[in-house]
Amino acid sequence: MLRVDLRELAHGKAIQTHGELKQDDPALERAGVALQEPVVVDGKFQSIGEDRYYWQGTASTVVRGECRRCLTPVATPLRLEIGALFTQDADALDDPDSYPVAPEATEIDVTPAIREELVLAAPQYVLCRDDCKGFCPQCGKDLNAGPCDCKPVAVDARWQPLKALKDKLRS
Ligand SMILES: [Zn+2]
Numbered sequence: 001m002l003r004v005d006l007r008e009l010a011h012g013k014a015i016q017t018h019g020e021l022k023q024d025d026p027a028l029e030r031a032g033v034a035l036q037e038p039v040v041v042d043g044k045f046q047s048i049g050e051d052r053y054y055w056q057g058t059a060s061t062v063v064r065g066e067c068r069r070c071l072t073p074v075a076t077p078l079r080l081e082i083g084a085l086f087t088q089d090a091d092a093l094d095d096p097d098s099y100p101v102a103p104e105a106t107e108i109d110v111t112p113a114i115r116e117e118l119v120l121a122a123p124q125y126v127l128c129r130d131d132c133k134g135f136c137p138q139c140g141k142d143l144n145a146g147p148c149d150c151k152p153v154a155v156d157a158r159w160q161p162l163k164a165l166k167d168k169l170r171s
Pocket residue numbers: 067068069070071072127128129132133134
């Protein structure tokens with residue numbers, strides 16, 4: 001369960017939370033994060049003052065992406081350490097790690113905090129390997145599998161002096 005009853009928390013005891021976010025979590029999908037596995041969540045809720053509740057835990061999953069150069073599927077394992085404050089205190093809500101609790105709430109759900117941290121941590125651009133050669137811009141061949149027969153694109157004559165200078169600097 002990723003929800004806890006506020007009355008239980010108010011008595012000052014820590015409450016363990018274990019649970020999962022589904023692999024096809026719709027809010028994560030809308031945010032552009034594709035998962036290869038469900039998110040495994042483990043943590044502990046604690047009351048740390050009047051109407052202030054702190055959740056500390058971990059969220060682990062594998063994010064699915066594509067190499068930005070060759071489109072090979074790339075899996076990125078993530079393990080996040082998360083600390084989130086849940087409160088009705090408007091001042092404390094300026095902190096990006098704080099989440100609102102509705103005045104009439106009887107329970108808190110840690111799911112929004114986990115989603116937010118995952119969206120922030122998910123890599124925007126991945127490569128299948130650092131030296132991925134990608135596709136040939138002319139014939140579309142995957143250059144990781146070997147060179148193609150395309151001739152280098154003709155360089156505009158106006159840039160020839162610049163190219164000559166660059167070649168000189170490189171040699
Ligand atoms: Zn690649």
